[in-house]
Amino acid sequence: MDDGKPTEPKAKWWSRPSAGPATADEAPEPAPAQPAGSAQAPVSAEAPTASVPPATPGAPEAHGSAGTPGAPDAHDAAVAPGAHDAPAPQPLHEPDPYSTPPYGGPGPWSPAPPVQRPTPAHGTPVPPPYAGTNGAGIAPPPAPQDAHPPAPQWQSYDPWGAPRQPLVTQPGPPLPDGRRKNRRGSMLIGALLLALVAGGIGGGIGAYIERNGGLTSVELPQDERDGGGRAPDSVAGIAASALPSVVTLHVTGATESGTGTGFVLDDRGHILTNNHVVAPAGSSGEITVTFSGGETATAEVVGKDSGYDLAVVKVSGVSGLKPLPLGNSDNVQVGDPVVAIGAPFDLSNTVTSGIISAKDRPITAGGEKGDGSDVSYVNALQTDAPINPGNSGGPLVDTDAHVIGINSAIRAADSGSAGEGGQAGSIGLGFAIPINQGKLVAEQLINTGKATHPVIGVTLDMKYTGDGAKVGGSTQGSSPVTAGGPADKAGIEADDVITEVDGARVHSGEELIVKIRSHRPGDDLKLTVTRGGKDLSITLTLGSATGT
Secondary structure (H helix, E strand, O other): OOOOOOOOOOOOOOOOOOOOOOOOOOOOOOOOOOOOOOOOOOOOOOOOOOOOOOOOOOOOOOOOOOOOOOOOOOOOOOOOOOHHHOOOOOOOOOOOOOOOOOOOOOOOOOOOOOOOOOOOOOOOOOOOOOOOOOOOOOOOOOOOOOOOOOOOOOOOOOOOOOOOOOOOOOOOOOOOOOOOOOHHHHHHHHHHHHHHHHHHHHHHHHHHHHHHOOOOOOOOOOOOOOOOOOOOOOHHHHHHHHHHHEEEEEEEOOOOEEEEEEEEOOOOOEEEEOHHHHHHHOOOOEEEEEEOOOOEEEEEEEEEEOOOOEEEEEEOOOOOOOOOOEOOHHHOOOOOEEEEEEOHHHOOOEEEEEEEEEEEEEEEEOOOOOOOOOOEEEEEEEEOOOOOOOOOOOEEEOOOOOEEEEEEEEOOOOOOOHHHOOOOOOOOOEEEEEHHHHHHHHHHHHHHOOOEEEEOOEOEOOOOOOOOEEEOOOEOOEOOEOOOOHHHHHOOOOOOEEEEEOOEEOOOHHHHHHHHHOOOOOOEEEEEEEEOOEEEEEEEEOEEEEOO
């Protein structure tokens, strides 16, 4: 049933009343509580709690409003000058037909419902209305003095009503082509360039660190001790004692040259070496001696003997020579440590070490001439100390740095002949002339220029393949036994086979010669001879012969 109220929709709580006709039957809805920062028009203290906005021209005046004491009646109120020119207040937001929060209907996201302000009793003072802003932090302009006081409006919560300054964008200067700078693009380009530069610098630093191990210099820890001395019987101690007495020989002849080693025998300048070292010089060649300290001197041959493969040279005008002490090779035992010193392949002052691997090893060396005049017979000391071409004539010393042998020959794995353009290397089989034999020969060469060989006065059958050394057979008009010689006096006959010398077995003619050469002329030998299937014991006194 119609209660006499207009049927048009009422203003929602979130909007302010719009300008339009109002009747006495239309009662305004209660105003909500005024929150802080609410953007509402100020309400005058003299204004009634329920009023309508100023009437527009031709609009009917509202009836039934309650006035304050002394206030003119609404029917008699005169319109203030200029009131018709004042703009009608507009709602901050258009009504939302969908009731979307926060401006929609009450809901979990909507503000509290409006609160009806009580109408003050007659004569009660009313505090001034809240002077809010318009939601943008700007207070509304004051109403003209000749205008009617603004009608109270419905107060509502405005979530955007906090005081703030409006955002203002200042346009930058236009580019020459009328476009604005793309700041984002510039920032991206700058960041890219910065990344490239940083990457290059980082790569350079990484490469430097990888090559140099860091940005700072590296100092590795090192033992600061001086090492002190070495034991005299150590390899280092032996080398330190013997090296000053060892020399390198460079021999130059008319057709050939060579390099070898020697060592000082006395302070007069005598140096002992191998015969095959000085042989290339011949009768007119040159021999240069280089000492361990680098000093050089010219040497001349004092004497040489191919049968023993020994020679003595002498240097003149050299002082401060240090002779190398001589040991006793008869006291050497298999397994004794030894050190070999020489100039293998012209590498002076080379030191190698090893042991005595065998004694009384019968060897023959030389024989390149083919007539047997250059063949040497040595009852050698065998060593595994590395010996190579150039070591020849150098000393083999014991732990007391005393010479016990003269390095002379090696057994090579291949021929390594000079005619084929190659040189044989060491395989751990080196041979040295015992120093006892070398001492006798050296003394003879220094004193007389020649060496004497012990002989028995027989001719041996070197083609005999049986066990032992066979005396040659008799031919018409000749005998293998030298008449009046040591063998003839001892009763040795042609075709006898000598099988033992001083109780040691003899397996070939070369071995018999080696054993005889290891003695001095005049020494007595006990021989075992096989004749007609019977063994005979014969004592023989060695004779002598001059060597070359």
